[in-house]
Amino acid sequence: MGLIIYLNGQYVPEEQAVVSVFDHGLLYGDGIFEGIRAYYNHVFKLEEHLVRLYESARSLGLNIPISKAEMEEVVLETCRRNNLKDAYIRLVVTRGRGDLGLDPRNCPTPTIFCIAASIQLYPDELYERGMELVTVPTRRNLTEASNPQIKSLNYLNNIFAKMEASLMGAPEGLLLNQEGYVAEATGDNIFIIKNGVLITPPPFAGILVGVTRNTIMQIAREKGMPVEEKLFTRHAIYTADECFLTGTAAEAIPVVKLDGREIGSGRPGEMTWELIRAFRELTKVDGPLIFKD
Incomplete structure (x- = not known):
């Protein structure tokens, strides 16, 4: 049916x-x-x-x-x-x-x-072992052209990046903006953790301000974790302690490698999993009921 x-x-x-x-x-x-x-x-x-x-x-x-x-x-x-x-x-x-x-x-x-x-963007085992990213040649749309903060049906920028990541054998690609700063993945926001601080690109870097992104930031603050929105380059990811992506379909998924370089220990980090567990608990109670009975 x-x-x-x-x-x-x-x-x-x-x-x-x-x-x-x-x-x-x-x-x-x-x-x-x-x-x-x-x-x-x-x-x-x-x-x-x-x-x-x-x-x-x-x-x-x-x-x-x-x-x-x-x-x-x-x-x-x-x-x-x-x-x-x-x-x-x-x-x-x-x-x-x-x-x-x-x-x-x-x-x-x-x-x-x-x-x-229904949707399942990535297999369960990818959450357990972490995913690999590659930097793609396509750059994020200019905010003065087609502003990424508008979630529009014109998704070719993201599609080109997804194609390039697939051609390089990776499940997901990282887009830089026109200045070479990290923007986001093809359909997800990106976070790094360095010395206990949660860091993510600011909206003006050329990102869609994700609902899951904002939720993770709120959870981190409630746990007493410092949160910063600031520009950074791939060097910050290569040298981060932990990394993960967030999105409605993906939820939150650990990243353990970028461009062949291991991030942190090369395994999903403890702070990442603490945030993922808290996010999953929140999904059980947040939002209007579908069936009232």
């Missing part, structure tokens, strides 16, 4: 969930999205995801025709219709149907759809 998809005010079988070939989300990548997780009957950090969705829309000049409260119910009801208490949710808003020109003024009505399904 297929999935039930929310599409423009209706819940329809996936085979009926179709958009126009004139939709500017398809033609030009003109739209935004959020990847959201549900755990243990809770939609994790839903409010934070919706805030970012609506901020991305405002930055694009895209008017979402329903309120955040209504959008929250869309997400919850999509999970209910698919009888899912644990899920990966993809919420998408496009500019909508227009013509073959670029002008968004010719797209009067945005397209909204929501998918709730």
Whole structure:
């Protein structure tokens, strides 16, 4: 049995969930999205995801025709219709149907759809032994061009980097910004730990400010761990004590090698695992309930 998809005010079988070939989300990548997780009957950090969705829309000049409260119910009801208490949710808003020109003024009505399904980005053993990164040739988008803080449908920058990492035999790639500072991975934020301090690139380095990133930083502060957002180069990763990535799909995953160089002991670090365990505990209680009974 297929999935039930929310599409423009209706819940329809996936085979009926179709958009126009004139939709500017398809033609030009003109739209935004959020990847959201549900755990243990809770939609994790839903409010934070919706805030970012609506901020991305405002930055694009895209008017979402329903309120955040209504959008929250869309997400919850999509999970209910698919009888899912644990899920990966993809919420998408496009500019909508227009013509073959670029002008968004010719797209009067945005397209909204929501998918709730399952996802496993990396195998379990990769979390246990840690993953390897490689630095890819593609640089992160300029903030003055296509700002990475907008979670847009135009994902070619990330896709190019993912292709390059795969061609080099690595599961994930590291993107630098135009100045050569560390930005992020193809779909995740990056953290290092050095002398007990948790360090991550600041938003102006050219990153998407991740919901999981912010959650990990909050957990670290609550544990009394110093947290710094500052620019750093690959040298800081090569010489770090520990390293890990964060993202909605990946959650938090240890990194043990970059460009063939072992990081720290070459094994997932204790402080990393302390943060991962605390994050996993938080997923059991945070967020609105899907099923109230």
